[in-house]
Amino acid sequence: MNTEKAVLNYFIQNLGNYTSGEELSNQLNISRTAVWKAVKQLKEQGYEISSKTRKGYCLVDNGVLNTAFINKYLHTDNLDLHVYETIGSTNSEAKNISSQRHSTEPLVIISDQQTAGYGRYGRKFESPKNTGIYMSILLENQHQNDLNPGLLTTAVAIAVSRTIKKLFHKDTEIKWVNDVLLDGKKICGILTEGVANLETQSISQVIIGIGINYTTPLELFPAELRERVGSLKELAEKYHVSRNMFIACCLDEFFAIYRNYTSADFMDEYRELSVVIGKEVRIKQGNKIITGVVSTIDDLGRIVLTDGQIFSSGEVTKIRY
Numbered sequence: 001m002n003t004e005k006a007v008l009n010y011f012i013q014n015l016g017n018y019t020s021g022e023e024l025s026n027q028l029n030i031s032r033t034a035v036w037k038a039v040k041q042l043k044e045q046g047y048e049i050s051s052k053t054r055k056g057y058c059l060v061d062n063g064v065l066n067t068a069f070i071n072k073y074l075h076t077d078n079l080d081l082h083v084y085e086t087i088g089s090t091n092s093e094a095k096n097i098s099s100q101r102h103s104t105e106p107l108v109i110i111s112d113q114q115t116a117g118y119g120r121y122g123r124k125f126e127s128p129k130n131t132g133i134y135m136s137i138l139l140e141n142q143h144q145n146d147l148n149p150g151l152l153t154t155a156v157a158i159a160v161s162r163t164i165k166k167l168f169h170k171d172t173e174i175k176w177v178n179d180v181l182l183d184g185k186k187i188c189g190i191l192t193e194g195v196a197n198l199e200t201q202s203i204s205q206v207i208i209g210i211g212i213n214y215t216t217p218l219e220l221f222p223a224e225l226r227e228r229v230g231s232l233k234e235l236a237e238k239y240h241v242s243r244n245m246f247i248a249c250c251l252d253e254f255f256a257i258y259r260n261y262t263s264a265d266f267m268d269e270y271r272e273l274s275v276v277i278g279k280e281v282r283i284k285q286g287n288k289i290i291t292g293v294v295s296t297i298d299d300l301g302r303i304v305l306t307d308g309q310i311f312s313s314g315e316v317t318k319i320r321y
């Protein structure tokens with residue numbers, strides 16, 4: 001391992017604590033000059049390293065996305081985590097990788113910015129840099145037919161909601177199927193895409209794309225969206241939660257559910273947070289528009305109307321409260 005990496009690793013293992021140059025040089029068996037040079041190089045690479053006389057150095061999570069920080073906060077093992085500065089779309093990248101990989105480990109692609117981020121129905125997903133969370137999780141089908149895209153979308157919505165509750169002590173609401181709302185404004189959208197295996201006619205992989213307006217200034221959204229979108233900016237600042245920490249917590253919450261997600265034991269929580277149950281809605285499916293009153297969301301994540309109709313996809317376009 002080169003000196004710079006060794007110093008970075010040491011800082012990460014001791015996050016939040018100051019270490020003197022002397023201590024670093026003793027621990028890593030390198031000269032004081034080598035310590036000084038490594039710190040300088042790390043700073044040039046964008047790491048924020050605070051230094052205090054008599055106390056030494058301390059690495060600061062200043063909000064820049066970083067695999068090392070995410071891994072440090074993460075409690076889930078065996079994730080193949082990749083962080084990019086900029087990318088077209090994390091979902092597209094996960095799809096590209098999906099055809100070439102042999103590993104069964106879940107793959108997580110995160111980017112600071114997306115130049116071609118997309119949402120449901122191919123809509124553009126605004127993905128400005130330094131502010132949002134754009135992340136895709138690629139899951140491999142390990143047991144027969146255990147990937148249910150609809151139910152996985154609901155599982156992620158619950159994981160995001162639990163993360164917000166845990167880190168910011170705030171309740172969210174969920175608009176079926178993929179929007180997480182805070183104070184009535186959309187702060188997170190989820191887009192789940194299945195990769196079909198034509199031979200076995202089953203879903204062999206699933207890519208779950210999660211887009212969160214974290215500290216995104218609302219002015220960056222087109223005027224027509226500004227009324228309906230929100231962000232976690234105020235809460236993230238109030239509780240000093242970096243994107244790295246939020247991502248790690250969200251992944252932990254999701255994988256805790258995923259282990260046993262087909263049991264659907266998180267669905268009661270989903271129904272509690274749902275803003276559509278008991279409401280009159282309009283569901284758009286292609287050119288078809290169906291109206292009705294929502295009776296429930298079933299344990300497969302489908303919307304059930306009081307007249308018995310069941311939908312596993314579609315867009316709830318209007319809700320009468």
Ligand code: BTN
Binds near residue numbers: 119121133189208211
């Ligand atoms: C929606 O609200 O319609 C879903 C939005 C999903 C956006 C995320 S951002 C990360 C991933 N990459 C994409 O291009 N889209 C998803």
